[in-house]
Amino acid sequence: MERKISSVQLALLLFLCSLASLLISNGSFSIMAAFLPAMVLVGAALVPAFLLGRKQGFLPALSSWGKGAVIPAAFLLVMVCLFMAAQELRVYGFFLTSTVYPKAQMGIFLIGTGIVCAYAAGMGLEPLARLGLWASVFAAVVFIAFILGLAPSMKNMPVFHASPEGMSVFFQRAFRVACASEEALLFLILAPRARSRRQKGGKGISLWLSLAVIAAILTGLLSEIALGAYRETRRFPLHTAAAAAHFSPQGRMDLLFLFLYTGAVFIKISLWLYGGCFVLRYLFPRMRRGILAIVCGTGAVILGFLPFTQTITNLLLSGWMLAFVFIGPLVPLLFFRKGASQ
Template identity: 25%
Template sequence: MEKTKGKISAFQFYVMLFLSRTLTTVTYLSSYTENIRLSDMLIQPIFRIAIGTLIMLPVFRLYRKHRDKNILELAYEKSEKLAKVVSIVFITYFFYFTVVTLARLDLFAGTIVFPETDVEYMLIFAIILCCYGAYLGLEPLGRSSVISAVLVIPALIFIMLTLVKKVDFLNLTPIFYNGVLPVVKVAVDSVGQTVEYGIIALMLPRVTGKWRKGYFIWLFAQVSLMAIMFFFACTVMGNFASTQLFPFHTMASLAEFSMFTRLDAIFTSVWIMCAFIKAGLLIFLQTDILITYFGRFKRVYYIVAIGILTIIANLFISQQVRWFNIADNSIIKIFITGLSVLIIPLFILITGRKGREKCEKQS
């Protein structure tokens, strides 16, 4: 097993995850929340914080004991086979989310930005550049994330500010109109869509500085962003938002400043910037796992291989809403997130304790 190098500061790490999560938020599809009113999405982040913290408890417990080993290394200590199984799970997990992320970008480009143009070549262009980002490594990704955040956050704030005058509180409906359960269900779905939990589960040993404090700041920041975005979507557009494929993009296109009446270009820029960081990070992680556990060749070959597979998978889904819906299925996401973030760490934690108890008895 090849030992991987490269550390990242907690600040850069969580900024990277914030951008990654921002992408999921701004590319929210109205089909995710069919069973609840949009106003309920303002309260949904509270459930998210609770669920997000709960599912991360085994990971935090694991890393409190073994700060310098990641989940794959801990699995390797148990058995080599287990490490390989866990690494395959994580590779699949990250690969799946890379494909879904880029598929959403493709859907967006194909339906909103260039509805009359074939966007396949743009998708390939995007994947090549993401692979290049992954090739440069974790530190450049972290550094560029911080600079991107300096551009992305003010851009989002600017869009929100220009929408303030269009806010109509009458568009807000009573919360829990359809009961609490559908809201909780949406929160679970939303947690399932958060690949960042998996990234945290794998990368915490590489993070230097206050990683636990950083986690809660990140969690708070991302749910706050989500709540603010939904507040504006709900109050500016009302039920009209539910009829839009990408409601936040529609909301951004309503924003206007002085003689500039279409600020959705800024929104698109934010989206693409975040997608680059997210996909680059996910491809980097897949490569890293491959090199660590199956590494025989140069890093670049693995990146090229992952890049080609991602292109094939995305071209297969591209412009086919049916396949996109199958790929973007929330059950698959919840299953794979639960397996990687909750079940595997729990298993390692429990088997580790049993092993220790057995040793104590023998001695």
């Protein structure tokens, strides 16, 4: 039987997932600042899921509610996991072909990354959690290097405003950011794999959300400082900023960026694939995790080649994800309460 991970390890894994999206985000500082209320909203949305899932998980809870509901829900969840992994593979491939390997075929990166991530998913959550701590430390070191490297540009730093268009726009933006928080669903899937102590679980969620907010604000700030108005013309502004940073032996910090981004993406895709395996194992308990990882990895790579993956993931990130996280657990939770009172 797989051992459980600690809530801090889970928090760091989710933070690295958030980081994988933040590093290639081209949002301005005002968009990144909206992460603060957005993460508060995500935290609030996670409360019912956390209460329900911390001991036994969402699917076992749903299965005790009605056997008919759990199988379609599980398949839906597997498909969501595979689509998210596929989309992340596509984004990573797109990043590499846009910045580092302009002449290469994206398929090579889809297949290569898919194989390694499926292998990691097959090895289980524990090695990923162990890697998460050191990847987070590395992320902190890289951010410090970015700050030092971009320090010479700070003398011309303008004053930033988090909500130049007014508070209503700011909160609408925050709501959109919260809706696109895919890590919330990952949390829902992985929560039963973390040790279930209510107080520590709460601390873990707070740690993840706080780190994500700090990383978001730093990302927005650094790209604005380094690039200014030029930022809007760039697809990956932080990568451009890293390449322009002065603090490195060769005057190039984009290699550090590549290392960090690859590490974060690797963890994110592996977690989605692991999530897929975890749910599949619920449906097919006798199947070995390695086989399920191969199935999920192959599925994600195939979906990565299909053009409609982008459309489906955009749809998921437009609010369905948060609704799934927020409303999904409420039903069995209410049912349990009802059952308990009867």
